[in-house]
Amino acid sequence: MSHNIQVYIGYLAACLTTFSFLPQAIKTIKSKCTKGISIVMYSMFTTGIFFWLLYGYLINDFIIILANLITFIFASIILFITFVNYIKNKRVNGI
C-alpha cells in the first residue's frame, strides 16, 4: 500500500476520533457542568493523551501529534473545570 494511502487513513482516523470528542467537550467547557465526569478516570485519560502526544513526537509521527494535541488541549480544560468544581463542592459540603 502506498505511503499516501497510509497518510490518508491516519488523517481519517485523527479526524473521526477528534471530531467525535469535540462537540461534547465544547458543550462541557461552555456549560462548566462536569457532573458525571469521574476525576480519576479523566485524569488518567488526559495523562494518557499527553503520553500519546509524547509518543507521537518520539516516533516522529505528525498525525499522532496533531490528533492528540487537539484532544489534550480540550481534555486539560475539562479536567481543570472538573477539579475546580470538585473543590467548590467540597467547600460547600464542608461548611
Next chain:
Amino acid sequence: MSHNIQVYIGYLAACLTTFSFLPQAIKTIKSKCTKGISIVMYSMFTTGIFFWLLYGYLINDFIIILANLITFIFASIILFITFVNYIKNKRVNGI
C-alpha cells in the same frame, strides 16, 4: 532518547487511555443502558478507532494496534447495544 524509553512511553499512553475507557465501557455493556450516548458521535468514534487500528498496522506499530484493538472491541459492543436500543425505542414510540 533510547528506543526502550520510547516503547515504555507508548505502553504507558496505551494503558492510561485504555484503562480510563474500560470501566465506563464495561458498566455500559453490563447495564445495557446507552442513555446519553449519541449514536452519530459513537459511530464516528468507533470508526475512528478502527482506522487508528488500520493505521497502526500500516506503520507497523504494535502499541497502536494493541491499544486500539482493545478499545475497538469494547466500543463495537457498545455501539451495537446503542443501535439495538435505538431500534427498540423507535418501535415502542412507533406503536
